Each structure stands twice: as C-alpha cells, then as structure tokens.
Amino acid sequence: MGKADADGPGLPDLPPEWGRLVVPDDASALAEEAEQLRRELRLRVVRQPRRWRPFTVPVLVLLIAVIAAVAGLATVTWTRAGRTPGPAASGPDPAPAPLTGRALPALDLVDAGQSPVPLRGLLPAVVLLVDGCACPQRVAEAAAAAPAGVSVVTVTAGSPPTAPVETDVLALGDPAGGLRAFLHLPVHPDAVTVLLADRSGRIVLVVAEVHTIADYQAELATLAG
Incomplete structure (x- = not known):
C-alpha cells in the first residue's frame, strides 16, 4: 500500500x-x-x-x-405641524398714517348756498367734523377758545348745519367726503373729530374723538402764531 x-x-x-x-x-x-x-x-x-x-x-x-421620499414626507409633516389652524383673525383696521406735519389738502367745500369754499383759504383754522354728531357744545367751546385770526369751521357730509348764533363759526358741507377720506378716520356718532392747521397749511394736530376742549386747547392757543 x-x-x-x-x-x-x-x-x-x-x-x-x-x-x-x-x-x-x-x-x-x-x-x-x-x-x-x-x-x-x-x-x-x-x-x-x-x-x-x-x-x-x-x-x-x-x-x-x-x-428622497422620506425627506419630502418629513418636510411636509414639519410644515403642517408648524401651522396653527383656525379662522383668520379679524382684528381692528390698521391705524392711519400720522397726519401731523402733513399739508392740508386743497379741498373745495360748499356753503349753505352750495358755493365752493376753498379750505386752504381759511387758514389758520380749527376744523370740526360734525358728520357724526352736531355736538353744539363742542362747537361753542371751540369758538370761545379760538384766538383772533383763527377760523372756526364745521364740516358735515350733507348740507351745512346752522352755526351757533353769536359766533363766527363757518358752517360748510363736504358732499364728496374728501376731508374724511383724507383723514382715514371713522365717523363717531357721539364725538367730534378736530383738525388744526396753521397759516402755512401744515397740520398741527388731529384728534379723532373730542369730548372736551382740553383735548386740543393748548395747540389751539398757539395756532395764530
């Protein structure tokens, strides 16, 4: 073997x-x-x-x-998780742009006879928008506090209201609503809106709701200067 x-x-x-x-x-x-x-x-x-x-x-x-599919799914999931569902908020309207220091617009208002009256021809002036409230007491206060040489003007959307007796208040109408549109302020049924403009046409002060002459008396006292 x-x-x-x-x-x-x-x-x-x-x-x-x-x-x-x-x-x-x-x-x-x-x-x-x-x-x-x-x-x-x-x-x-x-x-x-x-x-x-x-x-x-x-x-x-x-x-x-x-x-790629996993990454896309993760992105969509993260995006949806970051959103809070619910109805859109209906908050207050945006505040109007500041008006102090701007020029008063060249608007033509009308008197009781429907004759045009240039607003800039009344300067310096304190303008009371009474389209929401006639408020005769507020008009009388403005007429009593206005310095000499300052025009006191009331403006309404319809026919000019009757001015208080024994005052130099000039009642005008604004049928087109140009002044209220310029201010971008709503009408208040229980208050007057006041605008003060100096002799150069510059807006000195705007008060959306006036409840007493103290709301603008200090600015009004220096308006004729």
Whole structure:
C-alpha cells in the first residue's frame, strides 16, 4: 500500500505533531481526501463576506428614491405641524398714517348756498367734523377758545348745519367726503373729530374723538402764531 516516509531520507523535517505520513503507491488513493478538501475550500469561499462588492445600478436608484421620499414626507409633516389652524383673525383696521406735519389738502367745500369754499383759504383754522354728531357744545367751546385770526369751521357730509348764533363759526358741507377720506378716520356718532392747521397749511394736530376742549386747547392757543 505504501510506506512511512516521515523519517526517511531525502524528505525535509516535518513538525512532529503531524505524526507519520504515509505516501501511497497509487495517487488515486488520495481522491477521496482531495474531494473533501475541495468541498471545505468551496464552503469557506461561500461563507466569506463580500465586503467590497459594489452596489448595482437598480439598487442604487431604489435607495435614492426611498431617501428622497422620506425627506419630502418629513418636510411636509414639519410644515403642517408648524401651522396653527383656525379662522383668520379679524382684528381692528390698521391705524392711519400720522397726519401731523402733513399739508392740508386743497379741498373745495360748499356753503349753505352750495358755493365752493376753498379750505386752504381759511387758514389758520380749527376744523370740526360734525358728520357724526352736531355736538353744539363742542362747537361753542371751540369758538370761545379760538384766538383772533383763527377760523372756526364745521364740516358735515350733507348740507351745512346752522352755526351757533353769536359766533363766527363757518358752517360748510363736504358732499364728496374728501376731508374724511383724507383723514382715514371713522365717523363717531357721539364725538367730534378736530383738525388744526396753521397759516402755512401744515397740520398741527388731529384728534379723532373730542369730548372736551382740553383735548386740543393748548395747540389751539398757539395756532395764530
């Protein structure tokens, strides 16, 4: 069958733990051991992890699509979460732009005979808009407190009201509503709106709701200067 050559002449020294090696006379006797060795090698190759195998194109495209979809969903969810649903607030109207220091518009009002009266031709003036309230007491207070040379003018949206007796109040009408539109102030049914303008046509003061002469008396006293 063969002979042991582990200690025979002509062979290199082998580790003693290998034991005695028997070399068969016929190489076909090693066929079974060779087949077993090949099976073990194939098994090791299959079990070895494929660390550096590149992604194929379809897998890469699918991965990119999934990432894009997840990112889009996260963005939409975050945007909706940041919104607070509910009806739109119907808060107060925006405040009108400051009028102090602006020029009085060149408006033509009308007198009782419907004749035009240029508003800028009455300067300096204290103008009381009485389209919401005739308020004769407020008109009388303005006429009594106005310095000499200052025109006291009442303005209404319809026909000019009758001015208080024994006063120099000039009652005018503003059928087109130009002065109220310029002021951007609403009509108050229980108050008078007062506008003061100096002789150059510059607006000195606007009081949306006047309830007493003290609301503008200090500015009125210096209006003729």
